[in-house]
Amino acid sequence: MKNHNLFAALRAAFPASLDSIAVEADNGLNYSWRDLDRATAMMANLLESLKLPAGARVAVQVEKSVEAMMLYLATLRAGYVFLPLNTAYQSAEIEYFIGNAEPAVVVCSSKNFGWISKIAFKAGTQNVFTLDEDRTGSLLERAAHCSDRHEMAVVANGDALAAILYTSGTTGRSKGAMLSHANLLSNALVLKDYWGWKPGDVLIHALPIFHVHGLFVALHGALINGSKMIWLSKFDPRRVVQKLPEATVFMGVPTLYVRLLAEPGLDKHACRNMRLFIAGSAPLLIETFTEWQQRTGHTILERYGMSETAMLTSNPYAGAERRGGTVGFALPGVSLRVQGDDGQTLPVGEIGGIQVKGPNVFKGYWRMPEKTKEEFTADGYFKTGDVGKIDERGYITIVGRSKDLIISGGYNVYPAEIEGYINDMPGVAESALVGVPHPDFGEVGVAIVIAKPGITLDAGSIVTTLKSKLANFKIPKQCFVAAELPRNAMGKVQKNALREQYKNLFT
Structure with missing residues (x-):
């Protein structure tokens, strides 16, 4: 059998020479x-x-x-x-x-x-x-x-x-x-091929191992290829830069790339042997994407996945452009569609719910048969809860989570769109838009903005600038400049914490 x-x-993928090094740990x-x-x-x-x-x-x-x-x-x-x-x-x-x-x-x-x-x-x-x-x-x-x-x-x-x-x-x-x-095996094999893993590849493993990214994507990637890992028990940007010349593959969340860019030793020479930098688990700012290209000569490959599915999409490793702000194409074997509230598949460029089907999609939620049934369509697609669009070339862009959607006065407001405009403003490092209850509109947007080091931002000016660019129903009703955004271990902004913080603003 x-x-x-x-x-x-x-x-079975372990190399023939079992005495070669599999893991070089940071404890020596x-x-x-x-x-x-x-x-x-x-x-x-x-x-x-x-x-x-x-x-x-x-x-x-x-x-x-x-x-x-x-x-x-x-x-x-x-x-x-x-x-x-x-x-x-x-x-x-x-x-x-x-x-x-x-x-x-x-x-x-x-x-x-x-x-x-x-x-x-x-x-x-x-x-x-x-x-x-x-x-x-x-x-x-x-x-x-x-x-x-x-x-x-x-x-x-x-x-x-x-x-x-x-x-x-x-x-x-x-x-x-x-x-x-x-x-898990189907996903590991697809990524081995799609990301061009080859003999002699060395992975810097700097992610936690209680999450899909570090436990499955990174670990399985190295093991199924018989590749050595340089193992960091905690992410240390200086140590990563020191180790880059000995490695060929690095996987990180956007926060790690931002911290690496703060290291003076990060340059094209340090990355001379690197083959691939992969980012995921949270959106990568286009500014980080561009600065990384300029500093290292490498284009970060962004991909998209979730706990329920492992990896779903990826920018191409070769043969086509890696486009910042997108998560590339559906992986081989994955069927992905964007649907409207009426259950119809939407045309190119229209925003809707992302649904997926494939050998990597999970079996369901533990001891939650009703919830599992709810999350799958009649024809077997899993409703990811993510909202996005597919452009004319087939590149997929994630616009946000469906639960982050703000319905203000009957109009749909997608936070990622407004955050994009705010993040483009001079002096802005990052922003988050959340919906909070409002007596007239049902829900309105509140923007929380983080300034770049040494910059002072004016919340009122941010709102005024947005008014010149966007429809009135999209404009945040309040804007706050804060020191930081709440995040989980993988660097994702915890919007539920922000909604809780500001929920009584207008009530």
């Missing part, structure tokens, strides 16, 4: 491919020794380390379901995730063992281990007694669950997106 386990495919240690094979075997054997039920969940909230990455691979290898949790989550959130997912195993940092183990045991979890970034903890102590050989669990078909990723929960409770072995 063919083994559809994702780990089997990743393991080098891990060979043989180390990855043996350590994941030992951890997989530990998990199997616990006699867990089929499909058991392994919930993990630990700091980034090579051992944490090995635990993910071991969970796949043993045929269980990996549940990564953001290290920023606090007790109420952890209580919800553990209560909802009912993991058989919880792995946490030693410093959090006291309170996390209480929550876990109360919820019925039998096994709680610790794992720390300095290679200590009860998980490694126990695994050290297990065999370093493991015959991989056969996953009878690719539909078996590999991971559950909880979405950020900007509208109500977080939902657990169920991703199968086949979902």
Whole structure:
């Protein structure tokens, strides 16, 4: 029987020389491919020794380390379901995730063992281990007694669950997106081809590993290509610039690119061996895109994906232009359309809801059959909740989230459009537009604007400038200049926090 386990495919891609370096860590240690094979075997054997039920969940909230990455691979290898949790989550959130997912195993940092183990045991979890970034903890102590050989669990078909990723929960409770072995493998193989991965590629891995970008896109990309990783437990712009001459691929969120541009050592010489810079997880400002081109001679490749689907679209690696402000074309095998509220597919250039279908699209939300049904169309397309348009050349532009849409006096206002105009104004670093309740219009826009360092902005002048460019119903009713915007771990602006902050402005 063919083994559809994702780990089997990743393991098959390991280079012939298992003693070559797979991971160069920032703690001075080098891990060979043989180390990855043996350590994941030992951890997989530990998990199997616990006699867990089929499909058991392994919930993990630990700091980034090579051992944490090995635990993910071991969970796949043993045929269980990996549940990564953001290290920023606090007790109420952890209580919800553990209560909802009912993991058989919880792995946490030693410093959090006291309170996390209480929550876990109360919820019925039998096994709680610790794992720390300095290679200590009860998980490694126990695994050290297990065999370093493991015959991989056969996953009878690719539909078996590999991971559950909880979405950020900007509208109500977080939902657990169920991703199968086949979902993740299909995406890894498509991206290997689409992004031109080749022998000798080296990836700088500077992203967290509790999220699609770092855990799936970056990690699977390197592993399915048998590529060495330069592993940074935390993003350090100076360290990245130092390491660029030894690497060929870098993946980051827009905030990381902004911080790299602040490093004086970033120039064309530092990037002389680089092949590809990829950005995603949040919109990249056109200014960052252009400045990166000028400083490094490289054009950032923007792509688009989500927890429920892994990657959906990408700007081209070769053969066509990488266009700033767009997320490129639908990936091979992905069908993407833009629909209006009436369920009709919209013509070129018109803004509507983005819907997708493909082998990478998740199986549904964990224990939410009604919600799952709601999010899929009758003909099997997933409603992403993103709003966008496709131009005459087929490039896709994301205009915002449908929940961010502001309906003011019966008119649709798309925040990304107004933010684009504000961001183009002199002295503006960034902006966010959110809708808040209004007694006359139902909802109106409020703009929060961040100034560039050393610049003083006048909120009134920003509104006046907008009035000369846009229809009146699009003009924010209030504008505030702030020091920063609230963000999640991946650098996305948390508009729900801004809506909450300003919700009583007009009521």
